[in-house]
Amino acid sequence: MAEQRIPFATHAETTVLGADEIVLNMGPQHPSTHGVLRVKLRLDGEKVIGSECVIGYLHRGVEKIAEHRTYTQFAPYVDRMDYVAAVSNGLGYCEAVEKLLGAEAPLRARVIRTILTELQRIASHLFWLGTHALDIGALTPLFYCLREREEILKIFEKYCGARLTTHAFRIGGLQYEAYDEFEKDVERFCKPFDTRVNEYESLLTSNRIWVGRTKGIGILTAKEAIDYAASGPVIRASGVKWDIRKAMPYAAYDLYKFEIPTGKNGDTYDRYIVRMEEMRQSRLICLQAIENIPTGPIMGKVGKVLKPPPGEVYHAIEAPKGELGYYIVSDGTTQPYRVRIRPPSLINLEAFDKMIRGHLVADVVAIIGTLDIVLGEVDR
Amino acid sequence: MMIPTSHYLFLSLGLFTIGVIGVVTRRNVIIILMSIELMLNAVNINLVAFSRLVGSAEGHVFAIFVITDAAAEAAVGLGIIIAFFRNRETLLGDEMDLLKW
Amino acid sequence: MQTLINFVISIWVQLVCALVIVAVLPLVAGYIVLMERKVMADMQARLGPMRVGPHGLLQPIADAVKLLLKEDIIPDEADKGIFWIAPLISVTAGMLAMSALAIGPWFQIADLNVGLLFVVGIGALGIFGIVLGGWSSNSHYSLLGALRSAAQLVSYETAAGLAIVGALLLAGTLSTREIIETQEDYGVWFVFAAPVGFFIYVVASIAETNRAPFDLPEAESELVAGYMTEYSGFRWALYFLAEYTNMVVVASIATTLFLGGWLRPFAGTTAFNFLDGFPSLLMLVVAGYCFYRAPKQPVKIQKMFLVVVAGLFILVAAIFAAPLMAPAGSLVASAKPGLHGAFWFLLKVGLYLYLFMWLRFTFPRYRFDQLMRLGWQFLIPLSIVNVMGIGLALVLHRQLGWSHWTAFPLTTILTLVVAGMLASAGAKKDKEHAVVGEEA
């Protein structure tokens, strides 16, 4: 047999396949790569000894598009990055541009933004939980999770007319006033939600199979997590208490009390526990916020044509998946000179190869799931 | 109308001979192992046919022993083949010319 | 010619049974799929198939037609002959295994004196279909699925076999018919005499049929569809047919060995004779539900269809009731064991399958090494202990004259103690593995 050479960027030292090594190509069409991620795995039997992620199948050049749109026109595009958490994307962009303009949204707008973003965090985590459990083989939680997520999407729909790519916020505040039943709807969702989370946990948390499949899988120590610049639940599960909502408060987070859940071992199980706890905390934030939504205007003074002064700004928010940063350079015209987006999924995905080495094929899907990537965001 | 015992013997002979030819002429060790299984099988037919002829269960008992032996042989043989293939990347019997490597 | 006719006449019952199995089993498998989808929908707070026929009742037929009409794609690099024949091997093995099962005292193709071993052994041949199909597809996913499948089946076959041995010790025979008759004589199903054995068999049989949480060979999220990744259309359907046939086979084995086969609950106790009315009653309840739902169907033809279904159920109820009403000794009355036996057998098989589905929709999937560890380090030792325990109980009962009520509970408790020890040892080992994993 001719020696088969497979280029491996991450594993250059041994490129010749031995007698019992095979290369398995997972994706881009694969049920559990969450979109169009392609993973090339080098296997010894079922053990992974090397991997390479091939990304870019969903690249749409979002950053380049920004250079040919005005600041306002570009706002809906960011919804299409992390399409399961569109509200968070919008929040990050709007706040970044506001920072560039030197303006600030009124308090009422910020509180409503906070509520919607936290609901979006719950929705995103629910979607993650369902698909992650499905990857590991538990079919049923997905449908329960989607049931709850549906409630949140209904609130979004009532608020701004869209369910998925909401474009809920405007630069400088909000376009829409909260509808009449808004507080009631949020409360109706949040009040029983913790029993729902408990319900999911009763299906999974102490299940022997679930624990066996997630404990000790894909370990990322605190130091490694920092070295890889991981963020969000991934770094928190490794024991690093890093949450931009606390570290650099934005929107109205400084008004509310909430905890930052952290894990100890940095394995898949800890990331699961952290996300479950985050859902509970988000629920608490929502409940605190709807108690007292301040009255007042919802739109700040930003003018009709946005023309920020020349300069640059970096603004990061804590999106459901981690630190979502916008770096915007303005040359004083109506269009941004450059927009660079720091997507949490992409940065977290870089730890994938580290996490997967030495585990089995079955763990690959568990680790892809636990990183909670959305390919729209990875590829942009 | 019954079948004479000699017919079983000829069948057994046929299978045994084919097995022998396989062992002698093939180069692939897996097929050689399979040919040996064929020969053991031929023996079993004999044992059972004779057991029937003389009316005792001993033939069956021996056939069971033969099958046990075949299982042991297959396990060890295939173990050797895997170890061999891992080291030499070939399955040809005539290239198995070292006792230790 | 005359001999041939005589031969056919002498085996006409078996021929009819065989025809029924070959002709009806695909349909039954289709309806098991429908039942599974409905059970899944129920557990997942949704409705499941509702479009084809009232409540999706005709869905299996629509699916079958669709699969038959689909293009039969054979991959270019596949080993065509083997690719072609592999699903057939699986199906044939499954159906052949059905032939020695006694579904009710009347319905049995062959009462072999090695009956149960025949079912187990022939059923195990289906693995060749899976392995060869996976190999011939020439795809890494298929190959991995096939390898997993082979390793899994061989491992769990051992545990299942030893669990069966435990029950066989109680029965003292391999003939399926006699096993059930022994349980009738004992007056107790073997599940109560050997509960641990039943547990082992349940777990092992799920693993053998590649069902969740042991569905690694076709784990959707990992291997796409495992050994059937490259299959499509009718051949794919054949694999599914084989899988569901195998489910029916293992459920039938469990029913025969542990759940009293065709016996009614409390078969020997005349005080419970009112249970004979249960089959008719159940059918009437189903018919009543159909009548209740019929007016709510949106389309007229669906209403009529449901009424027809209800009518059929009433007819079946009448058939079950007839032997009870008829005067004793008449021909109709003598049909009771056959009819009711089949009912109870199928009911138990259905409940067993329901258990399968329940587990499938509740548990996550095992990983391959965990699966192997569970099989080799827990189930197989436990099943050996179980065999010894049952042997001990039989010695105590038969040689030393202990009563059933002390001997069997005692050995069961002993076995359970061993099971606990095994489980705790396994947990300790798991921890060590985890520690090693952290270091590495």
Added chain:
Amino acid sequence: MLDQIVFYFFATLAVISAVLVVTRRNVVQSAIFLITALLATAGIFLQLHAEFLFIVQVILYAGGIMVLFVFVIMLINMDVSLHQVQFNRQWWLGLLLALVLGAQLTVAIAVGRSGLPLGEPAPATALEPSTQLVGRVLFSEYMLPFEIASILLLVAMIGAVVMAKKKV
């Protein structure tokens, strides 16, 4: 009548598949035909009223040993062997052996006709070696060989594990 049909059917099947085992180039196909041959032999056992042996043959040979074979064949990369010469030049030796064996059997039957009634039909129900009888003989008279066989299996198992391990 039926007996004969069954016997000759299975005998033909066994011989044809045995020939194919030896002549096929592809190892997987050989393995499949070996399975067929083994199942045909099982059928002959059934025709001989050796039901227990029939099922042992199916479970152990076809279901166990052959799964092992197929498993190993799949583990080992097949592309290598397809392009090599599969036969060596010893066919004359094989033919010679076949002739010798055939002659031996013919002589044995011709001479032994007086000793053992080999040409006679096998008795139908002189003895039905059922499962129970086999078990009784196996566990009483042949207890020692049985135990030795179990030790043999144990040794084989350990040997196979040791050999297939990566680092000895």
